[in-house]
Amino acid sequence: MILVNLNKDKFKYDIHSLVKAFYPAEDVQVLTTEELDARENTDETDNAPDIRIDLLEDEGHIDISFLQEDGSYKTENAECDRGDNADASASTNGTEASLATPKNALKQLLYKGLCEKAERSLPWGSLTGIRPTRIPMQMIYENKSEKEIRDYMRGTFFVSDEKMDLAYNIAVREKKILDSIDFKDNYSLYIGIPFCPTTCLYCSFTSYPIAAWKKTVDTYLSCLEKEIDYVAEAFAGKKLNSVYIGGGTPTTLEPDEMRRLIGYLRDKVDLSHCSEFTVESGRPDSITREKLRAMKECGVDRISVNPQTMSDDTLKRIGRCHSVAQFIDAYNMAREEGFDNINMDIILGLPGEAESDVRHTMEEIEKLRPNDLTVHSLSVKRGSKLAEHIRTNGYFLEGDTGAMMDIAREGAAKMGLTPYYMYRQKNISGNLENTGYAEEGKAGIYNILMMEEVQSIVALGAGTVTKRVYGDGRIERCDNVKDVKLYIEKIDEMIDRKRKLFG
Ligand code: SF4
Missing domain, CATH: 3.40.50 (Rossmann fold)
Structure with missing residues (x-):
């Protein structure tokens, strides 16, 4: 201690x-x-x-x-x-x-x-905040030169040259993307589907096993529709820039349920200014051809299919309940159904993994060529099964997360993917960061808008947090309760909270 x-x-x-x-x-x-x-x-x-x-x-x-x-x-x-x-x-x-x-x-x-x-020393020096790119971003908007920004980051926070390059280059790319979007005073939408096939070892999100909650989905969707009605009314004069359906695992919804949700949204809310419609299809064991077709029909143009690792042993260890082969099948199916913007997530520092596992994961991913790759450093969240696992079995990191990060970065570069957003988390492995890499023109717009906190994100569903960003940069939040039953019971109160926030 x-x-x-x-x-x-x-x-x-x-x-x-x-x-x-x-x-x-x-x-x-x-x-x-x-x-x-x-x-x-x-x-x-x-x-x-x-x-x-x-x-x-x-x-x-x-x-x-x-x-x-x-x-x-x-x-x-x-x-x-x-x-x-x-x-x-x-x-x-x-x-x-x-x-x-x-x-x-x-x-x-x-x-x-x-x-x-x-x-x-630490790669990010004394910086402990979750959004290090905001410092160079703010200084770019203040017309500071690259040298001034680098001197400030180095002199004040002792940031290493490597992380300085990362933060600065991302800030420059983000600014270019933001300059092309009419985001000011408009909004984006997040919809949370809190169901998953099973619960992963490291999970800290709102997640309920779908098998036990199947009968609740219909009522849950009705509550989301009520929230959509509110959005349609309250944001009628504003442009909706991006939609992100996350969770949980949205692809635990059946094809008709997916059609119902997105169809309702399309009927009620003007999506003509929406530059990106993402559905996280993270767990390959939840993906079917029918679901992919339903999403495509509904205008979903970006999905995320996540291996986390290309090692079957690790997948078992972290409770993912799918194999590498299942992941590859799901990914290929998504390509066959015409998805041309697919993100993959991987996690560095998973229990029992060393640099050689990450190298193997990257070699396998390079064969598949995703458009976007998000590299996470494992973060141990209080309340996750992983935190419990560590309490019982001790700390388990077998490799150097920094070296793993280098392997992932080099692999991303080989596929023509460059960094476009990043954030850090509490208790993150190696005190590093999570970085999104993407092809030119395929960067996740929602990720940038959300991470840079430049516009309001209206969040619907259990366990989601709505964020109102004011013109002067001030931010206020309101949350929806995490418990699905309580969310259903208190749906009117959840909407009232938003009414008060956006008043
Ligand atoms: S798929 Fe994601 S949300 Fe679901 S249990 Fe695993 S980590 Fe949690």
Whole structure:
């Protein structure tokens, strides 16, 4: 366990994320002095903090002390802004803005100390936010030069050259794509289908096994129709830029159910400005030719068929209940039915996988030539079966996720796929990122609009989150309950929440 003691209740989350990024297998606790004192009175364990942080921003500095092997502390300090600027870094757009705010000064000092202690640096430096591309993106919009952007990312957050290239190149590509879409003050739609064939080991999404929930699908679709009625009324004057049906696994719906859902949407909402209509068809064991035909008939122009890995052993281990051969059949069937924009997802850092498995996965994928490839680094979510598995069996990473990422990047490049969006997650393997690669003209528009938070996303279905993006960049959210039964029961309340948000 790594214990961090903080003199006041501030920046706890940032401190925790940064320490955890260096020590992913450790339990990290960040406690204020008050909390530590309370623990000392009730707990027999050793309460000597590994790191002590004194935020003295009113005096313009921060002290951090690291516990040494001989029991003494080595203290470093940094200057920072005082007074009113103290919270400037918590800007509404989520970027970590100015150099000498207490937050940035703290993270810089902590990062340097952790590098020394762990004897390594991190590819993303001190950045712990989930959207690192937003910093270069914002600076591009401010007409900053490439050099200014690189200097800022390197100087303020210690981002490596490799990650700097990734973030900058993605920001440039995203801006070009965004400039071609009339997205401002318009919206995109997300529809969640929370059913799956079975539950994968690493899953943290809203997912119910379809076999047990088959009878509920009809009522669930009726609720989605009610939400669609609301969208038709509330967004009548706006353009719908993209539709994404995700989940869960939308292809657990039968062909007629799929026709019913998309048909209803088409009847009620103007799709004439919709540049992209995606249906996640992630699990190959849910795909049939009839379902593919139904989607094609309904105007779906982008689908995702996900292998995650091309190893049958790993697929069994992660509870996917389909084989590599089934995946290849489903993919080929989708091509035969005329889908010319197919994404594949793979995950790096899966239990028991090493670099050689990733190399094999990429070689097999190269034979299939998807238009779009999303490379995820495994993220261990609290509440997933995987988190439980780790609690019982310990941490299991067998390879170097950074090296796996290089193999995936090189494989994507061989297929002519270049990065177009990325994001990071909490507890992500190797403290890396998830990156979407795509052919020219095949980049997922919804992914960019959603990840860059440049327009409102109206989300329908159980466990979905609607996001309203205001003209000044401010963002407000409202969520639908996760529990399907509760969602059905409270459907009017779910719609009322949206009414209030968009009021
Ligand atoms: S297919 Fe996706 S949503 Fe369904 S159980 Fe697996 S990870 Fe979860």
